[in-house]
Amino acid sequence: MTVTKKSIHGEWSSRFAFVLAATGSAVGLGNIWKFPYITGEHGGGAFVFVYLLCVLLIGIPIMIAETMLGRRGRQSPINTMQTLAEEAGAGVNWHYLGWMGVIAGFLILSYYSVIAGWASAYVFKSLTGSFSADAMQVKALFDDFIASPLQLIFWHTLFMGATMFVVARGVQGGLEKAVRFLMPSLFVLLILMVGYAMSSGAYQQGLSFLFNPDFSKIDAASVLTAMGHAFFTLSLGMGAIMVYGSYLPKEVSISKTVFIIAGADTAVALLAGIAIFPIVFANNLEPSAGPGLIFQTLPIAFGSMGGGLIFGTLFFVLLVFAALSSSISLIEPAVAWLVENRGLSREQSCVWAGLVTWLLGLVTVFSFNIGADVKIFGHTMFNLLDYLTANLMLPIGGFFVAVFAGWIMQQRHSEDELQMHPPAAYKLWRFLVCYISPAAVFLVFLNVVGVL
Ligand code: PHE
Helix, strand or coil: CCCCCCCCCCCCCCHHHHHHHHHHHHCCHHHHHHHHHHHHHCCCHHHHHHHHHHHHHHHHHHHHHHHHHHHHHCCCHHHHHHHHHHHCCCCHHHHHHHHHHHHHHHHHHHHHHHHHHHHHHHHHHHHCCCCCCCHHHHHHHHHHHHCCHHHHHHHHHHHHHHHHHHHHCCHHHHHHHHHCCHHHHHHHHHHHHHHHHHCCCCHHHHHHHHHCCCHHHCCHHHHHHHHHHHHHHCCCCCCHHHHHHCCCCCCCCHHHHHHHHHHHHHHHHHHHHHHHHHHHHHCCCCCCCHHHHHHHHHHHHHHHCCCHHHHHHHHHHHHHHHHHHHHHHHHHHHHHHHHHHHCCCHHHHHHHHHHHHHHHHHHHHHHCCCCCCCCECCECHHHHHHHHHHHHHHHHHHHHHHHHHHHHCCHHHHHHHHCCCCHHHHHHHHHHHHHHHHHHHHHHHHHHCCCC
């Protein structure tokens, strides 16, 4: 069977285009919204340390594997897994890995879009001068906002609409153009925020919270969250990177590219942490404030700095675009499959996928207000969705990607696809993906259920 044809959905115009798109997928709310608040909830440095370790030992090898599978299969993750399993003479069940990814994508996007809606609303709150130097006022602004289901639905609808619009325009028209200028600008603005944080008085305290590990502060649940976040932030385990890999031209070096993407993603998360925690401590806020953390801290900075109105607006605009370049990759596996298997046009596929996600999103909207008391095992619906996807589905998906790439796919195929130099690099990757990454995921799970 020949699996080296081009994808029917198109191809990236260059390696740079892929780097931008994949970085666009990786860098998003996960780095700027989620990383700081879960770091705050899990006590800081030790959590950050475990997260970095997971990125290195689990995330990067699996990202290389997932990109490689995509490029070799050249289709939606569901069909890619089926084709590659046939090529390897393996069982017929591997396409279920693709299915789990599609479902995870819907579930993640359903809440991702709601939070991206918050960021969109904050663009206008900044523009209209609602930010202030007073922490209490900023908190009240946030609390009032999320208490209103109608407002949340409005912004969620707008964000989903934008996502569907970009995805409908396809690989080169929509996805590529959307990220070309936005990623670098976001980076520059974050550095500016770090500059502000340095002058805010609690810079040392913020840094030491982030980088001084106190291992007594973490437990099995923290380790699972850190590992889950490594998958979430690198967009792994649900087919996003696989489908982007399927649009990657054959001559591009996958491993080098992955290092650039993972490096940029980690840098953005750390910068966000360095910008936010000094503000938290300087204003006597709680690091463990939860999903509202950045919305309750950054507006204080914008409310008190010179030119804060402009910088605040720009920051949230860029955050929305960073979220948009991630959300399009969350839905792309489903859209690619609908086009391949259901004979729908890209536009029709987008409408259907978008409608389903939008409806699911209402669960998250209500879990912050009228449904806040609906709890299962003591968790809100939003928490459960987040836990189910980031802590369970993505690591399980990643585990099987590693197993497939390391154990099922023929070695000569992965060698041929990766073309790593020196040969020792390939050996190291193979060792990680065969043994270390799957074993690490497995041990973390065992640890959580209390077997270890
Ligand atoms: N990596 C994205 C972020 O950090 C979220 C994402 C997860 C995107 C999984 C695609 C797949 O915001």
